[in-house]
Amino acid sequence: MPRQLITKDKRVVIEFQYSDRSYLRSTFAFATEYKSAKWTIKSAAISEQDSKNQAVINGNLTETQRKKLETVGDSIAQAVVQSIDTTEFKTDSRIYYKALDTLVNGIVYPNVLQYSINPDSARYIANFSFVGNGRGFYELSTDNINGRIYRWTAPDSLGNLQGSYEPLVQLAAPRRNQLFSVSGTFNPTEKTKLWADVALSNNDLNTFSAINNSDNAGIATAFGAEHTISLAHKNTLSIGTQYEFAQRNFQTTEPYRNLEFARDWNTQAASSLNNSNQTSPKTNEHLGQISLKLKTKTVDVGYQLATFIKPKQLYTGFKQNLVANYHTKYWNATAQISYLTSASDSMSRRSAFFRPNATITRTIKLKKTNWNIGVKSELEQNRLQTPNSNELATTAFYYHQSEFFIENGADTTTNRTAFRYQRRYDYTPKGNRFAVAAIADNINLEGAINKNPKNQWQFNATYRHLNIQDTTAIIPNLGNNKVSTNTNTFLAGITQNLAAFKGLLRASTQYQIGTGQRQITEIYYQKVDAGRGNYVWQDANNNQTEETGEFLLASQNDLLLANYIQIVLPTPNYQSTNIVQFNESLNLSPRAYFANAKGVLKAVNLLSWQTVWQLRRETFAAQSRFIDFAPFGVPIPDSIIVSQNNNLRNTLFVNRNNAKYELSFYQFNSITKNFLVNGTDLRRRNEWGGKLKIALSTKFTADLATIWGNNAAQSVAFVQQNYAIRQFSTEPSLSFTPNKNWRASASFKYKYSVDTLETTKHPAIVSQLNTDLRYGSAAKRAISARFSYAIVSYTGANNSPAAYTLLEGLQTGNNFLWNLTFDTQLSNNTQLNIMYDGRKIGDNRINHIGRVGVRAVF
Numbered sequence: 001m002p003r004q005l006i007t008k009d010k011r012v013v014i015e016f017q018y019s020d021r022s023y024l025r026s027t028f029a030f031a032t033e034y035k036s037a038k039w040t041i042k043s044a045a046i047s048e049q050d051s052k053n054q055a056v057i058n059g060n061l062t063e064t065q066r067k068k069l070e071t072v073g074d075s076i077a078q079a080v081v082q083s084i085d086t087t088e089f090k091t092d093s094r095i096y097y098k099a100l101d102t103l104v105n106g107i108v109y110p111n112v113l114q115y116s117i118n119p120d121s122a123r124y125i126a127n128f129s130f131v132g133n134g135r136g137f138y139e140l141s142t143d144n145i146n147g148r149i150y151r152w153t154a155p156d157s158l159g160n161l162q163g164s165y166e167p168l169v170q171l172a173a174p175r176r177n178q179l180f181s182v183s184g185t186f187n188p189t190e191k192t193k194l195w196a197d198v199a200l201s202n203n204d205l206n207t208f209s210a211i212n213n214s215d216n217a218g219i220a221t222a223f224g225a226e227h228t229i230s231l232a233h234k235n236t237l238s239i240g241t242q243y244e245f246a247q248r249n250f251q252t253t254e255p256y257r258n259l260e261f262a263r264d265w266n267t268q269a270a271s272s273l274n275n276s277n278q279t280s281p282k283t284n285e286h287l288g289q290i291s292l293k294l295k296t297k298t299v300d301v302g303y304q305l306a307t308f309i310k311p312k313q314l315y316t317g318f319k320q321n322l323v324a325n326y327h328t329k330y331w332n333a334t335a336q337i338s339y340l341t342s343a344s345d346s347m348s349r350r351s352a353f354f355r356p357n358a359t360i361t362r363t364i365k366l367k368k369t370n371w372n373i374g375v376k377s378e379l380e381q382n383r384l385q386t387p388n389s390n391e392l393a394t395t396a397f398y399y400h401q402s403e404f405f406i407e408n409g410a411d412t413t414t415n416r417t418a419f420r421y422q423r424r425y426d427y428t429p430k431g432n433r434f435a436v437a438a439i440a441d442n443i444n445l446e447g448a449i450n451k452n453p454k455n456q457w458q459f460n461a462t463y464r465h466l467n468i469q470d471t472t473a474i475i476p477n478l479g480n481n482k483v484s485t486n487t488n489t490f491l492a493g494i495t496q497n498l499a500a501f502k503g504l505l506r507a508s509t510q511y512q513i514g515t516g517q518r519q520i521t522e523i524y525y526q527k528v529d530a531g532r533g534n535y536v537w538q539d540a541n542n543n544q545t546e547e548t549g550e551f552l553l554a555s556q557n558d559l560l561l562a563n564y565i566q567i568v569l570p571t572p573n574y575q576s577t578n579i580v581q582f583n584e585s586l587n588l589s590p591r592a593y594f595a596n597a598k599g600v601l602k603a604v605n606l607l608s609w610q611t612v613w614q615l616r617r618e619t620f621a622a623q624s625r626f627i628d629f630a631p632f633g634v635p636i637p638d639s640i641i642v643s644q645n646n647n648l649r650n651t652l653f654v655n656r657n658n659a660k661y662e663l664s665f666y667q668f669n670s671i672t673k674n675f676l677v678n679g680t681d682l683r684r685r686n687e688w689g690g691k692l693k694i695a696l697s698t699k700f701t702a703d704l705a706t707i708w709g710n711n712a713a714q715s716v717a718f719v720q721q722n723y724a725i726r727q728f729s730t731e732p733s734l735s736f737t738p739n740k741n742w743r744a745s746a747s748f749k750y751k752y753s754v755d756t757l758e759t760t761k762h763p764a765i766v767s768q769l770n771t772d773l774r775y776g777s778a779a780k781r782a783i784s785a786r787f788s789y790a791i792v793s794y795t796g797a798n799n800s801p802a803a804y805t806l807l808e809g810l811q812t813g814n815n816f817l818w819n820l821t822f823d824t825q826l827s828n829n830t831q832l833n834i835m836y837d838g839r840k841i842g843d844n845r846i847n848h849i850g851r852v853g854v855r856a857v858f
Contacts, residue, residue, distance in 0.1 A: 003460050005491050005514075008474070009399075009424060009440065013259050022172035023050035040185040046253055050174035052207055061171070066208060069173050073211030076173050083127040083169035089119040092527070095147045096122035104154040112152045113167065115141070117545050126150075126167040136163040146525050146537075146546035173206035179253050191230075196223035203251035215282070218250030238293040248282040265308050265317050266342050266351045266382065283310045300325040317342035332361045349393065353382045369408050376403040381434075392429035399426045409448075417447035428473035437473040441465045454499045461492040489515050493581075503592035510583040513629045517574045518618055518642050525551045525564045530849065535564040536809075538799055550720075552801055558809035561839075561847070576621035577642050582631035586611040608653040618642040638680075644673040661694045668709075682714040701735045703747075711805065723802035727753035733770075745772045755802045762796030764806040768815075781824035790815040792842075811842030831855045 006012070031044040055061060061069070065081060072078045089096055097113040098121035116122035128138060128150045139162075141149040153163040181199035188194070201218045224242030231237055261267075289306035304321040319340040326333045340353040361374035379400045384393040401424035409416030422442040427434035446460040468474050468485040493512035498505070525535055525548070535551045536558055554562035588609040594601045619628045619640045627634045647670045654663040670685040687709035694702045712724040733747030747770045754763040768790035776782025794812045796803055822834040837849040 003446065003462075003491075005442075005462055005464055005489055007440075007464065007466075007489070009401075009426075015259055022055060023052065023174045024054040025050050038187050041183070043180075043182045045178075045180040047176075047178040048253070049176045049178075050207065052174045065171055069171055069206060069208040071209070071211075072206070073209045074205040074215075075212075076205060077170075079171040079173065080168050081171060083129075083167050084113070085125055086123050087125055089122045094125055095149055097124040097126060098122050099124055102152070102154070105157060105159075107159075109137075109152075109154075113138070113150070114152065115145075115149045127169045128165040129168045129170065130164055131166045131168070133164050134161050136161060136166040138163045138165040138167070140165065146548050146551065148524070173208055176202070176204040176207050177251065177253060178202040179251075191228040193226045194223075195225075197221065199250070199252075201249075201251045203249075215249045218247045220244070220246040220250040220252075233297070235294070235296045238291075238295075240291045240293075242289055244285075244287040246285040248284045264338075264340070265319070266340060266353055266384070267308075267315060267317075267344075281312075281314065283312055283314050285310055298326060298328055315342065315344045330363045332359075332363075334359050349384055349386055351382060351384045353380075355380045371406060371408045373406045374404075376405070377401075390432045392432060392434070394429060396429045396434075397427070398434045399424060401425070414451045415447070415449050418445070420444040426474070428470055435470065437468070437470040439467045439469065456497045457495070459494045462490060464489040491515075501593050504589060506587040506589070508583070508585045510581070511631065512579075512581045514579045515621060516577055516579055516618075518577045520571045520573045520575060521568045522571060523548060524567045524569050526567050528563055528565055530561050530563045533562040533564045535566055536562050536804075537564060538801060538804055550801075552721075552804050555804070555809035561849075575642060577618040578621050578628055579616070579618050580629045580631050581617075582613070582615045584611065584613040606655045608656050610649075610651045610653070612647075612649045614645065614647045617644045617646075638673075641673055641680075644671060646671040659695060661692075663690070663692050665690045680716045682712075684710070684712040684714075686710045699736060699738055701737070703733045703735070704730070705733075706730045713801070713805075721801045722757060723805060724756045725753050725802065725805060726756055727751065727806075729753075741775055741777060743772075743774045746770065751808075753806045755796075755806065757802070758796070762794060764796075764803075765793040766807065766810065767791045776823075781822070783823075784819075784821045786817075786819040788815075788817040790817075798842075809841075811844070813842045814840075815842060816840040826854075 004010075025048060027046070027048050029044070029046040031042070033043075034041045053060065068081055069079055096116055098116040098118065099111040100114055102109045102112040113124060113126060128148075130136075137152055137155075138150040139153045141151045143149060150165055150167075155161050179199060179201045181197065183197040184195065186194045198221045199219070201220075202216055203218070204213065204216050206212075222242065222244040224240065226238065226240040229237045229239070258264075286309040287306070289304055291302065291304040293302040294300070300323075302321075302323040304319075306319045306321075308317045308319075309315070317340060319338065322335075322337045324333075324335045335358040336356070338353070338355040341351070342353070343350040357376070357378040359374060359376045361372050364371045364373060377400075381398040382396055383398075384396040385391070386393060401422060403420060403422040405418065405420040407416070407418035420443070422444075424440045424442070425436060426438040426440070428437040429435075442462065442464045444460075444462045448459070449457040466487045466489070468487075471485065491512075491514035493510065493514075495510045496508070498507045498509075500506075525537070525546070527533075534554055536554045537546055538550055538552055539545075551564055551566070586609075590601075590607060591605040594605055597605065615631050617628075617631075617636070619636065620642060628636060628640070647668075649666060649668045651664055651666040655661055656664075666689050668685070668687045668689075670683070672683040674681050687707060689705065689707040689709075691706075692702075692704040696702055706729070708728040710724065710726050713721055715721045729749060729751035731747055731749040733745060735743065735745040737743045749766070749768040749770070751766040751768075752763060754761050768788060770786070770788045772784070772786050774782060774784040776784075790810055791814060792807055792810050792812050794803070794807060796806075798807070798811050817839045818837070820836045824832050826832050831854070833851075833853045833855070835851045835853075838846060840846045
């Protein structure tokens with residue numbers, strides 16, 4: 001259950017790694033270590049190199065592109081080339097264009113690209129790049145055609161460009177990055193520690209070019225010492241010092257400084273790591289510090305003086321940190337003060353960054369319960385100024401927040417309660433002073449009642465009121481749009497876990513409400529290798545154009561041919577929403593209560609019940625009412641629903657998990673609704689079913705599955721995808737398992753379904769026979785085979801979304817599907833998989849698919 005509101009006041013720091021690989025890359029690494037009583041020596045090396053002749057994006061480079069990379073050296077940003085290419089028109093997922101000369105305001109613009117599906121003229125493909133608003137001739141189209149289509153936009157009467165994209169591509173250059181390091185630690189005594197680290201790097205940003213290679217090699221070193229002095233009364237004083245040097249061309253494979261380094265030292269404008277930003281000038285870096293720490297029985301005090309210097313008058317910073325802690329049986333106080341002064345001549349800027357924070361807590365014991373009452377205060381004032389003016393820079397910031405809290409049981413798993421009130425002032429620079437921009441009040445109440453292990457509760461509620469004093473500072477680029485200067489936000493939730501009547505009843509209930517923002521999205525389908533996707537394309541209108549509304553979720557019979565994946569593309573538009581979420585899990589097990597019962601009650605032990613209900617709904621906040629936070633029992637107009645997921649499943653089990661026989665009946669109801677940029681999409685499913693499993697002997701098992709219900713789809717933008725299917729199916733099966741290595745099974749499935757939206761009903765009848773055979777062990781090698789034969793009777797059109805759902809990817813007439821799979825264990829961590837699939841669907845030709853894969857687990 002979420003416990004925190006994500007607001008403008010939150011700073012979320014995310015550390016992640018990614019590999020931007022445009023070429024096949026080889027990696028080599030090694031590490032070794034030596035240890036003795038006083039010495040520890042380590043060395044490590046890593047080398048990553050791209051293969052210049054094996055590009056993995058857009059194929060290998062052309063000769064023109066290679067020559068372009070040879071001439072730009074390390075200035076990769078200049079390696080921009082036209083991305084227009086001629087090709088033969090094919091009926092695939094690529095976007096094709098034709099070239100036209102266009103006359104606008106008396107000016108002829110040659111070779112303007114225009115989207116086309118005409119094989120005679122659609123001979124061009126292009127990759128577009130964002131070049132900035134008003135700097136290009138093309139804009140992204142909003143048509144429902146699958147893929148991103150760019151349309152030419154004419155300049156205005158003054159010749160000003162109106163687009164944001166151009167058919168250009170940024171070439172990627174092959175790279176080489178190598179790093180070698182040696183470090184050592186020496187402990188002459190138990191209270192003294194000396195350490196040193198040296199690293200060498202070789203970083204070539206463009207192995208195609210010999211230009212700028214003089215700056216490839218770099219060196220960095222760091223060393224330090226720590227010593228602890230024993231004082232009277234078991235007090236100690238620790239003294240430490242360290243120094244880091246990074247030569248201007250040194251490049252690490254991973255950042256070695258903390259994530260907040262640039263913010264702590266006010267170096268966001270000029271990168272704090274030499275070579276991580278090629279647009280800033282390279283320079284050496286020096287970081288040195290000394291520290292003192294005094295530790296007594298009740299007081300800990302630490303002081304640190306540090307300096308960070310980038311020579312040639314680029315940056316100089318001095319920072320002081322003071323940390324203090326006072327603790328007794330009932331009192332605890334902590335304080336930390338940081339003060340930074342810095343100057344950057346390259347940016348013509350100086351700064352003073354003051355950051356104090358403190359917490360005071362008093363422990364009070366009431367009725368054998370410890371309560372903590374305290375206050376917190378936090379302030380950050382960053383005065384960024386230019387040297388020729390006393391006015392504050394626009395990037396200067398200042399905030400101050402205070403908090404009062406009272407809590408108990410924070411360090412226990414039993415009952416606990418916490419209350420917090422926080423007020424925050426945000427300021428914005430105005431000339432040479434700061435003015436109030438916003439005031440935020442936050443109230444939070446949370447806790448748990450866990451003393452009774454059979455009935456546990458958790459609750460959390462947060463309310464926030466934001467009073468905006470200066471909208472231009474809080475919401476930049478607002479334009480003429482109006483915004484409320486007083487906003488209220490809240491998040492609340494409660495959870496109960498219940499176990500009653502010796503386990504007869506087990507329930508988990510969660511109810512949560514809140515406010516937020518929903519990003520409006522659009523959907524795009526990208527083509528992948530056959531069998532790697534989960535969507536298929538059905539050309540409903542036979543125009544040979546992939547339109548967004550023609551993609552369907554692949555059926556079980558079509559998974560091997562599914563060659564599209566769905567990509568959700570965010571838009572810059574948001575909609576304020578109210579959110580309600582309700583989850584319920586209920587289990588009834590009479591066997592837990594009537595374990596020793598006889599007669600009729602003994603028969604009741606065969607029964608068990610499970611209910612799972614999941615509901616999540618978002619509504620437009622501008623039109624919502626208070627009752628919109630009710631999870632059920634009140635009508636909610638469809639017009640205000642942004643998204644809704646409502647899934648309810650009830651299941652009655654007879655003799656559950658019994659080896660001899662098991663019977664279950666279930667009812668499933670699902671409603672899913674989403675608001676997209678081009679309209680709403682609604683899916684409904686109501687299903688009843690039963691399953692019976694009987695062990696005829698130790699080797700034979702019989703199963704029977706029966707399903708009947710309705711399946712409906714309703715789309716505002718893609719009405720051709722609408723259907724309302726009523727269906728019934730039954731599938732008996734028989735399995736034979738003579739030993740642990742052999743298993744064979746056969747099943748027959750009969751399915752009747754009809755689309756009730758059709759004026760003339762066309763029932764679909766599918767009779768399908770399936771056989772499976774498997775031999776082998778999963779630990780060594782196994783071979784499996786499957787064959788299916790289906791007879792389909794259907795008189796409607798085969799290329800509609802409704803027909804695809806009715807027929808499950810099959811077609812009228814005889815349908816054959818077969819599969820052969822071989823798995824073997826090559827070694828303890830390597831597995832080989834060989835698979836062959838064949839299919840003959842209706843009157844189509846036989847389709848053969850073969851795959852070979854090797855999987856290694858380290």
